[in-house]
Amino acid sequence: xxxxxxxxxxxxxxxxxxxxxxxxxxxxxxxxxxxxxxxxxxxxxxxxxxxxxxxxxxxxxxxxxxxxxxxxxxxxxxxxxxxxxxxxxxxxxxxxxxxxxxxxxxxxxxxxxxxxxx
Amino acid sequence: xxxxxxxxxxxxxxxxxxxxxxxxxxxxxxxxxxxxxxxxxxxxxxxxxxxxxxxxxxxxxxxxxxxxxxxxxxxxxxxxxxxxxxxxxxxxxxxxxxxxxxxxxxxxxxxxxxxxxxxxxxxxxxxxxxxxxxxxxxxxxxxxxxxxxxxxxxxxxxxxxxxxxxxxxxxxxxxxxxxxxxxxxxxxxxxxxxxxxxxxxxxxxxxxxxxxxxxxxxxxxxx
Numbered sequence: 001x002x003x004x005x006x007x008x009x010x011x012x013x014x015x016x017x018x019x020x021x022x023x024x025x026x027x028x029x030x031x032x033x034x035x036x037x038x039x040x041x042x043x044x045x046x047x048x049x050x051x052x053x054x055x056x057x058x059x060x061x062x063x064x065x066x067x068x069x070x071x072x073x074x075x076x077x078x079x080x081x082x083x084x085x086x087x088x089x090x091x092x093x094x095x096x097x098x099x100x101x102x103x104x105x106x107x108x109x110x111x112x113x114x115x116x117x118x
Numbered sequence: 119x120x121x122x123x124x125x126x127x128x129x130x131x132x133x134x135x136x137x138x139x140x141x142x143x144x145x146x147x148x149x150x151x152x153x154x155x156x157x158x159x160x161x162x163x164x165x166x167x168x169x170x171x172x173x174x175x176x177x178x179x180x181x182x183x184x185x186x187x188x189x190x191x192x193x194x195x196x197x198x199x200x201x202x203x204x205x206x207x208x209x210x211x212x213x214x215x216x217x218x219x220x221x222x223x224x225x226x227x228x229x230x231x232x233x234x235x236x237x238x239x240x241x242x243x244x245x246x247x248x249x250x251x252x253x254x255x256x257x258x259x260x261x262x263x264x265x266x267x268x269x270x271x272x273x274x275x276x277x278x279x280x281x282x283x284x285x286x287x288x289x290x291x292x293x294x295x296x297x298x299x300x301x302x303x304x305x306x307x308x309x310x311x312x313x314x315x316x317x318x319x320x321x322x323x324x325x326x327x328x329x330x331x332x333x334x335x336x337x338x339x340x341x
Contacts, residue, residue, distance in 0.1 A: 016163055026174075027173045037180070043307050044299075059289075073216050076218070098170075098212070114150065
């Protein structure tokens with residue numbers, strides 16, 4: 001890929017990338033608005049504590065499988081940064097981290113499937 | 119719509135990994151031949167868009183939250199097979215890094231959101247749009263209807279997958295081992311909230327982005 005092509009691509013989509021940036025900055029609305037309307041999590045995505053609260057017990061298999069992976073930034077939050085303004089900042093940073101990883105992963109995917117081609 | 123680890127038993131999540139594997143294979147093969155180097159930034163942009171849009175939780179007052187996926191929109195911009203890849207990448211990153219959706223459930227979540235939502239949404243868009251021009255109102259409306267239908271179908275499948283668990287897996291005491299809600303609860307819960315609230319949000323976002331692109335980058339909207 002020529003440098004000049006790359007430049008024109010970036011400028012072609014510059015506005016759209018700025019749009020993604022603005023959306024990242026606005027992501028805390030995805031926490032704040034549900035808080036205002038007193039809405040909980042998504043249906044069927046409850047943690048084991050909530051399941052226990054809803055059905056009175058934690059199904060055995062569910063409990064076992066739910067522990068198989070511990071995500072570094074669970075729920076787009078950092079430990080101790082899960083409430084109020086800190087949770088909003090953590091959410092924005094999570095958005096940045098997620099977008100960065102997704103972009104790198106997409107380029108890696110493209111590289112792998114296009115390998116051997118010129 | 120992100121099924122966590124523990125809600126699906128091994129046969130179900132294994133079966134959905136097996137179901138989505140040929141979809142990924144086909145998508146990778148198709149993308150290999152059709153994706154031009156110049157479109158890679160657009161693919162990355164689409165994965166990024168899908169990731170971010172899913173962070174906007176929308177509340178049902180006093181109830182649950184849900185979110186758009188952007189699946190149909192991405193399919194309209196990149197073609198359905200590239201959309202399968204873009205949304206799948208997003209789901210894998212969400213699972214491993216943010217615990218949003220389970221690791222065992224990646225197959226299921228990709229089947230629902232990266233396959234069914236994408237293919238149904240795009241198919242319905244194509245069907246309604248017919249050969250109407252890129253900048254027409256009909257293109258926008260087709261996209262909105264496709265997006266609504268696609269995400270609602272994805273929600274329906276999620277409800278079915280969750281709802282069959284109590285029938286498939288019971289402990290010695292007769293209690294469910296995995297997701298405890300029967301079909302009669304899980305399917306209506308998923309379908310109604312998407313059909314009434316989140317599907318509309320998905321349709322509106324799709325329409326707004328299409329209207330914007332009709333003016334700024336009409337070449338991005340595929341035939």
